[in-house]
Amino acid sequence: MYLINKLFASVIIVITALSLTAPSALAQDAKVIKMKGTDKLKFSKTEITAKPGQEVTVKLTTVSNLPANAMSHNFVLLTAGADATNVSQTSAKFADNEYIAPEMEDKIIAYTDMAGGGETVEVTFTAPENPGEYTYVCTFPGHYLAGMKGTLTVKE
Known part of the structure; x- marks a missing residue:
């Protein structure tokens, strides 16, 4: 019985140590x-990918010499079909x-604040579980148009 208890205790110690040191998947x-x-009203990346359920952080930097009220950008990820x-x-x-309409928040998965020239903003979100294509836009007036x-493509 002593040997079984000792073996059980050793297994518990090893499992605990592994769970504390191994990062989650x-x-x-x-x-x-x-x-x-940029001032050209484009994102430097127009295609990004993620796996379903993957944690994603988007860091957006605005490159502009214009004042923030004339040229700012955000990253707004929309739900499928929005x-x-x-x-x-x-x-x-x-x-x-x-530049986020409260009545549109149910059509948005994640968004950053606005970033003026030289500023960086970020947002962390979990990629949708459903594979597919999700549009992201800048909602500063006129920028999307x-x-x-x-496009964020979610796939295995």
Whole structure:
């Protein structure tokens, strides 16, 4: 009996040690995406990928010499099937809310604050579980319609 108790205690110690030192699979698989937004109203990355359920951090830096009220950018990831034009145009009226319309928040998975020239903003989110294509946009007035958009492809 003594030998069984000793063996059991040893197994518990090893399992505990492994659980404390081994990073989780999701944390190990976290993805960081760095992109820029410029005066040309484009994201430097228009195609990004993630696995279903993967933790993703997007770091967006605005490169501009214009004042923030004239040129700022954000990253807004939309739900599958969301109408990007409607979300962008409706949100353009909400400068005091980072150009995010409260009535559109159910169509948004994640978003950053606005970043003026030289500023970097970031958001961390969990990629959707459903594989597919998800649009991301900048909701500063006129930017989406000028082409400031991209696609997050979620796939295994």
